[in-house]
Amino acid sequence: MEGVKEKAAVKRVIVALADHGLTGEVHVLSDSARTAQEAASALGIEVGQIASSLIFKLPDDSPLLVITSGRHRVDTDLVAKNLGIEKLGRVDADYVKEKSGFSIGGVAPIGWVSSARILIDQALNEYEVVWAAAGHPHAVYPTTFVELLECTGAEPMVVGD
Numbered sequence: 317m318e319g320v321k322e323k324a325a326v327k328r329v330i331v332a333l334a335d336h337g338l339t340g341e342v343h344v345l346s347d348s349a350r351t352a353q354e355a356a357s358a359l360g361i362e363v364g365q366i367a368s369s370l371i372f373k374l375p376d377d378s379p380l381l382v383i384t385s386g387r388h389r390v391d392t393d394l395v396a397k398n399l400g401i402e403k404l405g406r407v408d409a410d411y412v413k414e415k416s417g418f419s420i421g422g423v424a425p426i427g428w429v430s431s432a433r434i435l436i437d438q439a440l441n442e443y444e445v446v447w448a449a450a451g452h453p454h455a456v457y458p459t460t461f462v463e464l465l466e467c468t469g470a471e472p473m474v475v476g477d
């Protein structure tokens with residue numbers, strides 16, 4: 317996977333890591349990490365250690381990033397109820413790219429091109445190390461629940477089961 321670290325989106329993540337003083341380095345996987353299961357298999361870890369970045373739309377059309385454990389499906393009704401809104405809007409690939417600057421399959425929790433409200437799955441706190449996408453389907457980086465909280469300003473929440 318030559319050149320992955322040269323992609324603009326991956327470079328944005330590398331800069332964001334440095335800006336936040338994080339020491340995790342971007343790893344390039346030979347296999348795709350488009351899904352939590354693919355990433356976990358490639359890294360030889362539990363699927364729950366994958367910090368998946370899922371994007372939804374709030375009623376005002378602004379983005380909501382939910383950083384969830386790969387072992388969970390986001391319960392959109394539960395999240396909407398916890399946020400005091402009627403429902404979360406679905407988004408398409410164009411919306412994801414416009415708001416985050418990343419393509420689906422490589423959405424990182426840091427290095428966004430616009431601001432978003434961010435929630436983080438409390439289940440990620442059960443792991444010493446979690447892995448997040450780094451701007452490309454073959455790029456990931458190690459981090460922790462606390463690091464993600466601190467560098468994203470995310471609100472901890474139970475987001476699924």
